[in-house]
Amino acid sequence: MMAQLQEDKLNLAPKKFNMWIFIFTSFMFFAALTSGFIVYTGGKAHAINIILPQAFLYNTIVIALSSITFFIASRAAKSLEIGKQRLFLWITLFLGTLFFVGQIYAWGILIKMGVYFINPNASQSFIYVFTAMHLIHILAGLLLLSNTLYKSYRSIPQAKNLFNMQFSGIFWHFVDIIWIYLYVFLLLNQY
Amino acid sequence: MSTVAVHDHGVVHHEEGHGHHHKETFISKYIFSMDHKMIAKQFLITGITMAFIAMTLSILFRIQLAYPDKSFPLMETLLGRFAPGGRLDPNFYLSLVTIHGTIMVFFVLTAGLSGTFSNLLIPLQVGARDMASPFMNMLSYWFFFLACVIMLSSFFIQKGPASGGWTVYPPLSALPKAMPGSEGGMTLWLISMICFVASSLMGGINYVSTVLNMRTKGMDLWKMPLTVWAFFLTAVLGVLSFPVLVAGVVLLIFDRSMGTSFYLSDIVLNGKVMPFEGGSPILFEHLFWFLGHPEVYIVIMPAMGISSEIMSVNSRKPIFGYHAMVYSLIGITVLSFIVWGHHMFVTGMNPFLGGVFMITTLIIAVPSAVKTFNWLATLWRGNIRFKPAMLFAIGMVSFFISGGLTGIFLGNAALDINLHDTYFVVAHFHLVMGSAAIFGMLAGVYHWFPKMFGRLMDEKLGYLHFWLTFIGAYLVFFPMHFMGLDGVPRRYYAFTEFESMKRWLSVNVFITWAAIMSGMAQVAFLYNFVTSIFWGKKTTQNPWQANTLEWTAPVEHFHGNWHGEIPTVYRWPYDYSKPGAEEDFILQTTPLSETMSSNLPSDFEDNPVGLEAHSKWVTANRPNEEVK
Numbered sequence: 147m148m149a150q151l152q153e154d155k156l157n158l159a160p161k162k163f164n165m166w167i168f169i170f171t172s173f174m175f176f177a178a179l180t181s182g183f184i185v186y187t188g189g190k191a192h193a194i195n196i197i198l199p200q201a202f203l204y205n206t207i208v209i210a211l212s213s214i215t216f217f218i219a220s221r222a223a224k225s226l227e228i229g230k231q232r233l234f235l236w237i238t239l240f241l242g243t244l245f246f247v248g249q250i251y252a253w254g255i256l257i258k259m260g261v262y263f264i265n266p267n268a269s270q271s272f273i274y275v276f277t278a279m280h281l282i283h284i285l286a287g288l289l290l291l292s293n294t295l296y297k298s299y300r301s302i303p304q305a306k307n308l309f310n311m312q313f314s315g316i317f318w319h320f321v322d323i324i325w326i327y328l329y330v331f332l333l334l335n336q337y
Numbered sequence: 338m339s340t341v342a343v344h345d346h347g348v349v350h351h352e353e354g355h356g357h358h359h360k361e362t363f364i365s366k367y368i369f370s371m372d373h374k375m376i377a378k379q380f381l382i383t384g385i386t387m388a389f390i391a392m393t394l395s396i397l398f399r400i401q402l403a404y405p406d407k408s409f410p411l412m413e414t415l416l417g418r419f420a421p422g423g424r425l426d427p428n429f430y431l432s433l434v435t436i437h438g439t440i441m442v443f444f445v446l447t448a449g450l451s452g453t454f455s456n457l458l459i460p461l462q463v464g465a466r467d468m469a470s471p472f473m474n475m476l477s478y479w480f481f482f483l484a485c486v487i488m489l490s491s492f493f494i495q496k497g498p499a500s501g502g503w504t505v506y507p508p509l510s511a512l513p514k515a516m517p518g519s520e521g522g523m524t525l526w527l528i529s530m531i532c533f534v535a536s537s538l539m540g541g542i543n544y545v546s547t548v549l550n551m552r553t554k555g556m557d558l559w560k561m562p563l564t565v566w567a568f569f570l571t572a573v574l575g576v577l578s579f580p581v582l583v584a585g586v587v588l589l590i591f592d593r594s595m596g597t598s599f600y601l602s603d604i605v606l607n608g609k610v611m612p613f614e615g616g617s618p619i620l621f622e623h624l625f626w627f628l629g630h631p632e633v634y635i636v637i638m639p640a641m642g643i644s645s646e647i648m649s650v651n652s653r654k655p656i657f658g659y660h661a662m663v664y665s666l667i668g669i670t671v672l673s674f675i676v677w678g679h680h681m682f683v684t685g686m687n688p689f690l691g692g693v694f695m696i697t698t699l700i701i702a703v704p705s706a707v708k709t710f711n712w713l714a715t716l717w718r719g720n721i722r723f724k725p726a727m728l729f730a731i732g733m734v735s736f737f738i739s740g741g742l743t744g745i746f747l748g749n750a751a752l753d754i755n756l757h758d759t760y761f762v763v764a765h766f767h768l769v770m771g772s773a774a775i776f777g778m779l780a781g782v783y784h785w786f787p788k789m790f791g792r793l794m795d796e797k798l799g800y801l802h803f804w805l806t807f808i809g810a811y812l813v814f815f816p817m818h819f820m821g822l823d824g825v826p827r828r829y830y831a832f833t834e835f836e837s838m839k840r841w842l843s844v845n846v847f848i849t850w851a852a853i854m855s856g857m858a859q860v861a862f863l864y865n866f867v868t869s870i871f872w873g874k875k876t877t878q879n880p881w882q883a884n885t886l887e888w889t890a891p892v893e894h895f896h897g898n899w900h901g902e903i904p905t906v907y908r909w910p911y912d913y914s915k916p917g918a919e920e921d922f923i924l925q926t927t928p929l930s931e932t933m934s935s936n937l938p939s940d941f942e943d944n945p946v947g948l949e950a951h952s953k954w955v956t957a958n959r960p961n962e963e964v965k
């Protein structure tokens with residue numbers, strides 16, 4: 147209740163709302179890229195024509211786990227267990243970084259398979275575009291998470307702490323879901 | 338730093354205690370301001386500057402079209418290598434057309450129009466101290482400014498600005514060697530557009546969030562002025578469609594600088610076969626027009642909202658069909674996402690798909706017509722005050738009708754085979770966008786000038802400006818229909834080179850002189866605008882006797898808009914000439930209890946207590962009246 151009042155005073159609700167709108171924006175961006183893929187493959191009957199490396203699957207598991215650890219962190223934040231909140235934020239950050247590295251590793255595998263970015267079959271180039279654009283979002287998410295974590299070591303009011311958690315949480319869960327969408331999309335278009 | 342904190346939490350600051358002032362430096366007040374009113378002025382002045390630049394460009398290429406074989410030594414003096422021997426270089430001609438279009442569509446009619454009026458009016462008309470995030474709002478302006486600088490800087494590089502048209506279709510835009518403008522100019526164009534999109538997304542997110550979260554007490558959605566509805570839906574459109582342009586541009590950048598083949602295939606450049614394979618330029622058109630069509634409504638909807646408000650105020654009548662106006666705006670917003678194919682009828686699209694796009698396109702004429710009829714009905718038997726703002730609003734309606742009608746011709750796939758890429762299209766979009774939207778913007782400037790600068794603009798000069806521009810715009814754009822019907826294509830450098838088009842030269846001369854006349858009229862506007870800022874007559878708080886909230890705020894500007902509490906809203910914004918009322922306008926802040934003599938049963942829709950009080954009052958007062 148106090149937290150709610152404090153939140154209204156700091157004008158936080160509209161800021162959280164801004165984040166939601168930004169998510170719609172970002173969603174449209176990925177929707178456009180995947181629709182572009184559909185138009186491209188529809189027109190020239192090109193397809194990806196490879197089996198995606200297993201690494202993408204492992205990365206998917208990693209990012210899904212990071213959403214869960216974030217969820218635990220935010221539960222801890224709500225019940226004022228700051229220590230637990232920090233611990234799970236650290237784990238989330240770690241998993242996020244692992245995902246980042248894992249995606250780049252997956253590119254390495256693709257290159258070994260002879261699937262290049264600069265490619266007369268642009269549906270294969272699209273794999274790189276999807277992942278790279280998503281990694282930019284991951285990077286932004288990691289920065290937001292770090293900021294939340296850093297602030298939690300300062301003495302800020304609980305309302306502000308919860309706000310930071312929600313603000314970065316909305317985004318982090320979103321980039322997670324977007325990756326699952328992209329992965330499933332790619333899986334469905336392997337051939 | 339302390340100012341930042343205070344601004345960020347403006348609400349807290351102002352409600353807890355005014356009297357406590359923070360110092361504003363020149364920089365925080367005029368340059369990196371976070372006050373929405375100052376940001377609005379920054380957008381307006383930058384927008385007007387860009388508009389004059391783009392207008393000058395258009396006069397230059399109009400001179401070329403009228404006198405393709407004449408040499409103007411002055412031109413060489415001014416433009417140097419872009420006009421060797423006093424004649425415009427053909428590549429530079431294409432650059433002029435491209436940059437003119439880009440600046441007018443994006444920088445003037447998107448940022449200049451939404452940026453100015455959404456910023457000024459959303460907080461003032463919904464009753465908020467500032468935007469949801471004033472800091473993001475400031476960034477939005479500075480990204481826009483940066484975009485302007487980068488776009489203009491392309492005139493100073495060796496090969497000149499981008500020249501593939503404002504739609505930057507590949508392959509011209511994707512192959513740096515394709516033409517001079519495809520090199521550095523195109524790169525700068527892309528960088529500038531990325532800054533621009535960042536700016537409009539930040540602005541749009543703020544507008545949506547402010548309208549949905551920060552309305553004052555009593556301001557439910559159905560009490561919002563049509564301006565706010567229009568700005569809100571425009572922002573929604575922008576937030577959903579600009580990311581799609583970004584996606585298209587990202588792929589274009591990969592094709593340009595990394596050698597991928599998203600858009601390119603089977604290219605032979607200077608006799609050399611290029612390695613690109615399998616790409617599809619049509620893909621770019623899909624991504625571009627998925628933004629491009631909503632973009633034209635991003636341009637016209639604020640103009641519609643502004644005109645609705647101004648026409649109601651100056652007809653001293655409620656807007657006709659307030660709900661229909663809102664629903665038609667919503668209809669336009671939704672429909673504008675499913676009509677983009679009408680720009681691509683002749684790309685070899687499946688005729689069945691073309692038919693689908695044709696139907697959706699023709700349906701969008703319905704909400705447009707609803708709005709038109711409502712404007713006309715608002716004027717009908719109104720107590721019209723022909724202020725300059727009112728004239729421009731009426732002009733907007735006129736141009737929207739004449740330009741909208743030709744849209745219906747173009748929307749028919751079979752007719753479009755003949756009309757596509759001719760001057761008929763140029764006529765269509767210049768009437769509906771180049772004229773209607775600009776008139777909406779000018780109407781807004783005349784109407785809200787006192788709110789922005791605390792002074793009034795000169796009316797006589799306003800009338801001069803209106804009539805010259807109104808007549809001039811018709812003289813310029815109307816003849817283009819006939820050229821288009823005769824098959825004269827757009828974006829050609831010299832029509833005298835073609836036997837079948839030679840005879841249009843005289844018309845081109847006529848259009849050019851009409852354009853120069855309209856250009857001169859804008860100088861009258863500029864003079865009026867600048868001198869009125871400094872020496873105009875001081876305004877009263879509510880110079881037009883309007884109902885909306887912005888006129889309840891003091892004339893002098895300060896961060897927070899209202900001293901003390903934000904006013905509460907009790908009624909819709911269009912109570913003009915209400916029968917039984919003392920004056921011909923009732924502010925939105927006047928409670929129904931103070932206007933017993935003019936209340937109607939319909940004013941108490943969800944308010945049984947009020948209705949009872951009203952019927953009591955009526956039974957108590959009616960007999961007296963009859964005695965009188």
Ligand code: HEM
Pocket residue numbers: 504633634636637679680698699701702705741742743744745747748749753756757758762765766769770774
């Ligand atoms: C009544 C509703 C409208 C219809 C049915 C309509 C239809 C069309 C069609 C079919 C075209 C494509 C012509 C071609 O390239 O062959 C077109 C072009 C265009 N329209 Fe409209 N239009 C309407 C309203 C508007 C409005 C309100 C605006 C802007 C404020 C606008 C701006 C444009 C522009 C800028 C182009 C040309 C784009 C280019 O190729 O450079 N239109 N319109």
Ligand SMILES: [Cu+2]
Pocket residue numbers: 629630633676677679680
């Ligand atoms: Cu269109």
